[in-house]
Amino acid sequence: MAFRITRVTAFHVRMPLVHPFETSFGLEEVKDSVLVRVTADGVDGWGESPVHARPFYSADDVTTVWHVLRDHVAPWLVGRELEGPHGLPPDLAGVRGHRFARAGVECAIADLAARRAGVPLYRYWGGTRDRIPVGVSIGIQPTVDDLVERVAGFVAQGYGRVKIKIKPGWEVEPLEAIRARFPDLMLYADANAAYTLGDADVLASLDRFDLALIEQPLAHDDLVDHARLQARMRTPVCLDESLAGLAASRAAIRLGAAGAINIKIPRMGGPVDSRRLAEIARRLGIPVFCGGMLETGVGRAHNMALATLDGFSLPGDISAADRYWAEDIVDPAAVLGDDGCLALSDRPGIGVDVVESRVEACAVDRLTVDA
Ligand code: OSB
Ligand code: MG
Numbered sequence: 001m002a003f004r005i006t007r008v009t010a011f012h013v014r015m016p017l018v019h020p021f022e023t024s025f026g027l028e029e030v031k032d033s034v035l036v037r038v039t040a041d042g043v044d045g046w047g048e049s050p051v052h053a054r055p056f057y058s059a060d061d062v063t064t065v066w067h068v069l070r071d072h073v074a075p076w077l078v079g080r081e082l083e084g085p086h087g088l089p090p091d092l093a094g095v096r097g098h099r100f101a102r103a104g105v106e107c108a109i110a111d112l113a114a115r116r117a118g119v120p121l122y123r124y125w126g127g128t129r130d131r132i133p134v135g136v137s138i139g140i141q142p143t144v145d146d147l148v149e150r151v152a153g154f155v156a157q158g159y160g161r162v163k164i165k166i167k168p169g170w171e172v173e174p175l176e177a178i179r180a181r182f183p184d185l186m187l188y189a190d191a192n193a194a195y196t197l198g199d200a201d202v203l204a205s206l207d208r209f210d211l212a213l214i215e216q217p218l219a220h221d222d223l224v225d226h227a228r229l230q231a232r233m234r235t236p237v238c239l240d241e242s243l244a245g246l247a248a249s250r251a252a253i254r255l256g257a258a259g260a261i262n263i264k265i266p267r268m269g270g271p272v273d274s275r276r277l278a279e280i281a282r283r284l285g286i287p288v289f290c291g292g293m294l295e296t297g298v299g300r301a302h303n304m305a306l307a308t309l310d311g312f313s314l315p316g317d318i319s320a321a322d323r324y325w326a327e328d329i330v331d332p333a334a335v336l337g338d339d340g341c342l343a344l345s346d347r348p349g350i351g352v353d354v355v356e357s358r359v360e361a362c363a364v365d366r367l368t369v370d371a
Contacts, residue, residue: 001116002081003040005371008074008105011035012062012365013296018326021294022139024167024194025056031294031324034065035359036104038077038112045112046354048299049104050266050292057192057293058220058241058267060100066365068101074369077105084113085272099245099269106270107302115349121301122344125275127308131341133315134307135161136323137190137292140170144177151178154323155185160340161315163188163215168195171202175209186315190215193241197225204233212314213238213260213287223248226257236260240291246273253284260314263306264291265299271306278311290316297321297330301350304334304342318342329358 013033020029034049049069055061076093085106092102114124122130136154141147151162162182164174166189175189188211195203195217203217213236218225220241230237236259243249243258244267252258261281268274281288290307293299300318307316320342321333328334330352334342345351 002083003112003116004079004081005038005040005077006079007039007371008069008077008369009037009039010066010069010074010367011359011363012066013329013359013362014364015296015325015362017294017324018322020139023165024140024192026054028052028294032062033296033299034062034069034104035296035298036069036108038105038108040112043112043115045108045110045115046298046350047104047107047109047111047302048295049100050295050299051100058100058244060098064098065101065104066367068095068098069105070367070369073101073105074367078369079371082109085110085270088272100266103266103268103270106272107265107299110271111302111349118348120305120344120346120348121350122305122308125271125305125309127305127344128310129308130344131337131339132304132307132312132318132344133160133341134318134336135159135163135186135188135315136319137163137317138165140165140167144174147174148177148181151182155182158336158338158340159319161186161188161212163190163317166191166194168199171206175206179209187211188213188215188238190240191217193218193220197228200229200232203229207234211235215262216240216242223252223255223257226252227255230256230259236287238262240264240267243267245269246276249277250280253280253286258286260287262291263288264293265302265306266293271302274306275309278306278309282311287313289314290318292317292319294324296325297328297333297352298350298354300334301330301352304344305350308344327358329362330354
């Protein structure tokens with residue numbers, strides 16, 4: 001069932017986080033994001049490019065996403081007949097790189113295709129589970145005591161897996177304190193590229209904390225040194241930033257740089273290549289989890305759908321809405337079940353309603369391109 005896109009709309013939104021989020025690349029108190037809506041025959045599909053305001057996680061930022069959408073992707077898309085996300089050319093609108101922008105559009109097209117087919121998005125992708133185990137990602141805290149209290153709070157809420165952010169000098173003590181109180185908790189540590197191979201001794205010493213993985217310890221674009229580090233430590237070295245698209249991901253796997261994989265839809269350029277990577281990793285027995293970028297309920301629904309696929313063997317960075325927002329922009333907001341899982345909706349598409357009045361309330365810019 002091909003459909004013709006008649007309108008592309010984007011909203012640059014800015015939402016206050018309920019708790020500031022500090023990583024090795026900076027502190028965030030508000031989150032910017034770009035929501036994308038595609039329309040065909042009166043049916044809408046929603047996607048999200050959960051990009052940051054500044055290019056500190058990757059080269060993408062709100063300005064580059066907006067530019068690529070407005071000047072290239074939206075004009076290319078309107079008036080076009082599509083079968084669905086699989087029918088999109090790999091160089092969408094001829095654009096290279098700019099994966100965050102393309103991912104938001106591909107997500108919106110996938111939601112639209114699933115809605116038109118009358119199936120939940122996770123079924124559209126071939127997902128088999130309707131509940132997914134999830135964890136929480138905790139930023140750097142002012143003190144080790146603050147961190148342990150914060151971990152305790154999330155464990156009490158029912159999260160069965162915690163990821164903490166680390167940076168040089170903020171790793172051994174925090175992990176020691178968490179392990180003293182929670183000897184069996186499933187733990188990840190994420191450095192967001194803050195170390196170099198010269199720190200291999202301290203990184204290898206983290207093996208004693210029985211982490212399920214250590215995420216992106218080295219440079220954002222490195223593969224070779226991660227492979228060297230992996231050869232020196234038992235804990236799986238998980239890549240995030242370095243896996244910018246499918247080609248880089250395949251190279252990382254071939255080099256032995258990916259002991260585990262964080263799959264993020266925006267970093268991969270969309271759900272189609274995210275799904276391909278999950279399948280490659282599944283065949284090779286590489287553990288995978290679905291990462292997050294502090295998404296609104298739109299991006300979260302897409303992450304949840306993807307994480308139902310078989311390749312996703314580890315709990316994702318997909319927390320309940322109240323971990324991020326006082327009020328999410330979708331209904332119903334994601335809530336954590338007693339089993340530490342989020343439940344998928346049986347409704348067609350992403351399974352949540354985007355509340356446009358709330359989108360408008362936090363929109364700082366809008367764009368519409370009509371056929
Ligand atoms: O490195 O995984 C990361 C958030 C923003 C940018 C990068 C990262 C993160 C997270 C948060 O860890 C995951 C989430 O809860 O959305
Ligand atoms: Mg990360």
